[in-house]
Amino acid sequence: xxxxxxxxxxxxxxxxxxxxxxxxxxxxxxxxxxxxxxxxxxxxxxxxxxxxxxxxxxxxxxxxxxxxxxxxxxxxxxxxxxxxxxxxxxxxxxxxxxxxxxxxxxxxxxxxxxxxxxxxxxxxxxxxxxxxxxxxxxxxxxxxxxxxxxxxxxxxxxxxxxxxxxxxxxxxxxxxxxxxxxxxxxxxxxxxxxxxxxxxxxxxxxxxxxxxxxxxxxxxxxxxxxxxxxxxxxxxxxxxxxxxxxxxxxxxxxxxxxxxxxxxxxxxxxxxxxxxxxxxxxxxxxxxxxxxxxxxxxxxxxxxxxxxxxxxxxxxxxxxxxxxxxxxxxxxxxxxxxxxxxxxxxxxxxxxxxxxxxxxxxxxxxxxxxxxxxxxxxxxxxxxxxxxxxxxxxxxxxxxxxxxxxxxxxxxxxxxxxxxxxxxxxxxxxxxxxxxxxxxxxxxxxxxxxxxxxxxxxxxxxxxxxxxxxxxxxxxxxxxxxxxxxxxxxxxxxxxxxxxxxxxxxxxxxxxxxxxxxxxxxxxxxxxxxxxxxxxxxxxxxxxxxxxxxxxxxxxxxxxxxxxxxxxxxxxxxxxxxxxxxxxxxxxxxxxxxxxxxxxxxxxxxxxxxxxxxxxxxxxxxxxxxxxxxxxxxxxxxxxxxxxxxxxxxxxxxxxxxxxxxxxxxxx
Numbered sequence: 094x095x096x097x098x099x100x101x102x103x104x105x106x107x108x109x110x111x112x113x114x115x116x117x118x119x120x121x122x123x124x125x126x127x128x129x130x131x132x133x134x135x136x137x138x139x140x141x142x143x144x145x146x147x148x149x150x151x152x153x154x155x156x157x158x159x160x161x162x163x164x165x166x167x168x169x170x171x172x173x174x175x176x177x178x179x180x181x182x183x184x185x186x187x188x189x190x191x192x193x194x195x196x197x198x199x200x201x202x203x204x205x206x207x208x209x210x211x212x213x214x215x216x217x218x219x220x221x222x223x224x225x226x227x228x229x230x231x232x233x234x235x236x237x238x239x240x241x242x243x244x245x246x247x248x249x250x251x252x253x254x255x256x257x258x259x260x261x262x263x264x265x266x267x268x269x270x271x272x273x274x275x276x277x278x279x280x281x282x283x284x285x286x287x288x289x290x291x292x293x294x295x296x297x298x299x300x301x302x303x304x305x306x307x308x309x310x311x312x313x314x315x316x317x318x319x320x321x322x323x324x325x326x327x328x329x330x331x332x333x334x335x336x337x338x339x340x341x342x343x344x345x346x347x348x349x350x351x352x353x354x355x356x357x358x359x360x361x362x363x364x365x366x367x368x369x370x371x372x373x374x375x376x377x378x379x380x381x382x383x384x385x386x387x388x389x390x391x392x393x394x395x396x397x398x399x400x401x402x403x404x405x406x407x408x409x410x411x412x413x414x415x416x417x418x419x420x421x422x423x424x425x426x427x428x429x430x431x432x433x434x435x436x437x438x439x440x441x442x443x444x445x446x447x448x449x450x451x452x453x454x455x456x457x458x459x460x461x462x463x464x465x466x467x468x469x470x471x472x473x474x475x476x477x478x479x480x481x482x483x484x485x486x487x488x489x490x491x492x493x494x495x496x497x498x499x500x501x502x503x504x505x506x507x508x509x510x511x512x513x514x515x516x517x518x519x520x521x522x523x524x525x526x527x528x529x530x531x532x533x534x535x536x537x538x539x540x541x542x543x544x545x546x547x548x549x550x551x552x553x554x555x556x557x558x559x560x561x562x563x564x565x566x567x568x569x570x571x572x573x574x575x576x577x578x579x580x581x582x583x584x585x586x587x588x589x590x591x592x593x594x595x596x597x598x599x600x601x602x603x604x605x606x607x608x609x610x611x612x613x614x615x616x617x618x619x620x621x622x623x624x625x626x627x628x629x630x631x632x633x634x635x636x637x638x639x640x641x642x643x644x645x646x647x648x649x650x651x652x653x654x655x656x657x658x659x660x661x662x663x664x665x666x667x668x669x670x671x672x673x674x675x676x677x678x679x680x681x682x683x684x685x686x687x688x689x690x691x692x693x694x695x696x697x698x699x700x701x702x703x704x705x706x707x708x709x710x711x712x713x714x715x716x717x718x719x720x721x722x723x724x725x726x727x728x729x730x731x732x733x734x735x736x737x738x739x740x741x742x743x744x745x746x747x748x749x750x751x752x753x754x755x756x757x758x759x760x761x
Contacts, residue, residue: 097140101388102136104388105175107348108384108389109132109168110129110347111375111377112383112385113168114368115185116185116195117363119188120190127168127359128167129349137322138158139172139396143158144403145206146400146401150205150206153243153244154243154245154407156246157228157249158251159218159220159248159249159250160199160211160250162211162214162255163198163217166198166199167188167195169207170188171185173207175385175390176206176393177393180206198211199211202547208224209224209547214255214256215260219264219516220513220515220540224516224519225247225248227520228247229274230471230496231522232244232496233496234497235424241411241413241414243407246276247277247278250277251282254283254284257303261509261512264509265513266336269307270335270336273335275334278337279337279339280339282316282343283341284345291356310337315341316342317343345358345359348371349363424468427467427469438631441463441597444591447621450621451615451619452657453554453556464499467524469524470499470603471524471525472514473527483528503527507529507536511537511541511544514526514544514551515540515543515547518550519547524552525551528554528555531613532557532568534571534574541553541578541609545584548608549608550605550608552611554614555574555614556616557615558575558613560732562737567734572731575708575710575711578611579683585602585608585611585684587611588681590619590622590640590655590657590678591619593621593630595614596630597632597633598633598680600631600634601681601684620660635688637679637684643669646673648674648698650669650758651674651704652707652751652755653707654676654677655679656680657709658708659678661751668752672759675698703761704719704723705758706723707727708725711728715727722758722761732744
C-alpha cells in the first residue's frame with residue numbers, strides 16, 4: 094500500500110475512538126479510556142506492521158496480538174472489524190449484550206481474531222510470553238532448511254499501568270528477559286491513570302529502569318505522535334537478543350474535551366453530552382453513531398489485500414518446503430496437529446507389584462517413556478523438578494536464546510509458569526505441562542482458571558498432594574485445594590491410586606484436548622496394584638471403577654477411595670468378613686460424571702446406601718456420592734508437622750479406623 098499520510102492515520106484513529114465511545118455508550122457499560130488513548134499506536138501497528146490474515150484467522154505464521162488490558166476490548170473489536178474479520182458492525186453495536194460476538198472482555202474461540210481471553214490484569218502479558226516462547230521453540234525445530242522458514246512471526250502486547258502493578262507481570266517479564274525472547278514487543282500504555290485516580294496514589298516505579306533490569310530493550314515515544322510511534326516500532330523490529338518494551342506516553346480518553354486525562358473516562362461511558370462534544374472535537378458528525386468513513390475502510394482493505402498476498406506467498410513456500418523436506422513436514426504435522434501415536438497405551442511403562450513407588454516418581458517414569466515418541470511434549474516446573482520428577486532426561490533445556498530443548502526452568506514463578514503454559518497451548522505446536530507442589534495451586538489459580546475458561550489442553554502436575562507431606566507442616570499440606578480445584582468448571586482432576594493408574598492418567602491427559610487436566614500425585618511410596626489380579630488401570634479414563642468385590646450382586650457396603658487412600662480401603666475391605674464389600678477406585682469425579690448413567694450405577698449401585706468415602710482432604714462435595722446414609726473419613730482442618738505415619742494415625746487414615754467406620758455403617 095502507498096505511504097500513509099498523517100491525515101489518514103488521524104482519521105483511522107479517530108474512527109476507532111468514535112466506535113469505542115459509541116459501543117460503550119450503547120451498552121451503558123464499558124471502558125472507553127484505553128481505546129481512545131491507544132488508538133494512535135494501534136493504527137500504526139495494524140496498518141503498517143502487524144502480520145495477520147483476516148480471511149484466515151488461524152494462519153500459523155501470523156503475528157499474535159494480545160490486548161492485556163482486556164477491559165479496553167472495544168479497541169480490539171474496532172480493529173478486527175475494520176481489518177475485515179468476520180465481525181460485522183452490528184456486533185459492535187451489541188457490545189456487552191447476551192450472545193454477541195463482542196463480550197465485555199475478549200474471549201478466544203468466541204470472537205474471530207481474538208488470540209487469548211484477557212481481563213484479569215497481567216494475564217495477557219504472561220500469556221504472551223508463552224506465545225513468544227512457542228514461536229522461538231518451533232523455529233528452533235523447523236527452520237532448518239533455506240530459504241523458506243515456516244516459523245517467522247512476533248508477539249505484540251498492549252498493556253497498561255494496572256497490568257504492570259500486578260505481581261504476575263514481574264514474574265513473566267523477568268522470565269522473558271532472562272530467556273532473551275526477542276520476538277516479543279510490549280507496548281506500555283503509560284497514561285498514569287487508574288480507577289481510583291492518578292497512579293501516584295499507589296505507584297512510584299520507574300518503568301524504564303524496571304524493564305532494563307529485566308534485560309529488556311526499552312524505547313519511549315509520544316503515543317500520539319505518529320512519526321515517533323512509527324520509528325519506535327521500526328527500531329523494535331530491528332533489535333535482537335532481548336524482548337522490547339515501548340513506553341508509550343499517552344492521554345487516557347484522548348479526544349474527550351472534559352474527561353481526557355481523568356479517572357472518570359477509565360471505566361464508564363462518557364455520557365451523551367460528552368459523546369457529542371468528543372465527536373465534534375474529532376471532526377465526526379455528532380448525531381451519527383458507529384461511523385466508518387469510506388477512506389478508513391479503503392485503508393484497511395488495502396492493508397488486508399497486502400496481507401493476503403503475504404499469506405499466499407507463505408502458503409506457496411510452505412507447500413514447496415513440505416515436498417522438499419518430508420521429514421520436517423512430518424515433524425510440523427506432529428507439532429501443529431498434536432498427533433498421538435495410535436499405540437499410545439502400549440508406550441506406557443509397566444510397574445513391578447513387588448516395588449512400591451510414589452506416584453510422583455511413577456509420573457516421571459511415564460513422562461520420560463512417552464517423551465521419546467512425542468516430540469511435542471514439553472514442560473517444566475517452578476524450581477521443583479527434582480521433587481516433582483518432571484525433568485525430561487537427555488532432551489535439553491530451554492535456555493537464554495536457546496530454544497531447541499524440551500525442559501523449562503520457570504524459577505520460583507508459579508503464576509507466570511501457569512500463564513505461560515496457556516500462551517504455549519494457545520499458540521499451538523506443543524502439549525505442555527507444568528509442575529509444582531499441590532499446595533501452591535493457589536499461586537497458579539488465576540491462570541489455571543483461564544485455561545479452564547479457554548478450554549486449553551494444559552496438564553498440571555501437582556505433587557505432594559496431601560498431609561502425607563509430613564514434616565513440612567500445614568503450610569505445605571494441601572487440604573482444601575482438591576475441593577476447590579474440582580469446583581472449577583472445565584477442569585479435569587485425576588488423583589491416581591498407584592503407579593499403574595498414574596500411567597493411565599497421563600494417557601487421559603494427552604488425549605484430552607478440550608480443557609486442562611490436573612494430576613495429583615503422592616510424595617510417599619504406594620503399593621503397585623497387580624493388574625494381573627485386579628481390573629486394568631486404563632479404567633481411569635472412566636473416572637471410577639470397581640477395583641475389588643467380595644461376593645456377587647448388590648454389595649452391602651461400598652468403600653470409595655481416591656489416590657493414596659485406595660490402598661487403605663482395599664486393605665480394609667478385605668478384612669470385612671460376613672458381608673459383601675465393594676471397593677471403588679475413584680480417581681476423577683469429572684471423568685466419572687461424563688459416563689452414561691448405567692455405567693455410574695454399575696459402579697455406585699443405587700441399591701447400596703451404605704457408603705464410606707476416604708480422602709485426605711476436606712469433605713466438601715463428597716455428599717453427592719455417599720448420600721444421607723453414608724459417611725466420610727476426610728481432613729477438615731489444617732495438618733501438622735510430623736512424620737507422615739504419625740499424622741496418618743492422628744487424623745484417622747488407618748486401616749483400623751476405616752474398619753471401625755465401616756462396621757458402624759453395617760450395623761445401622
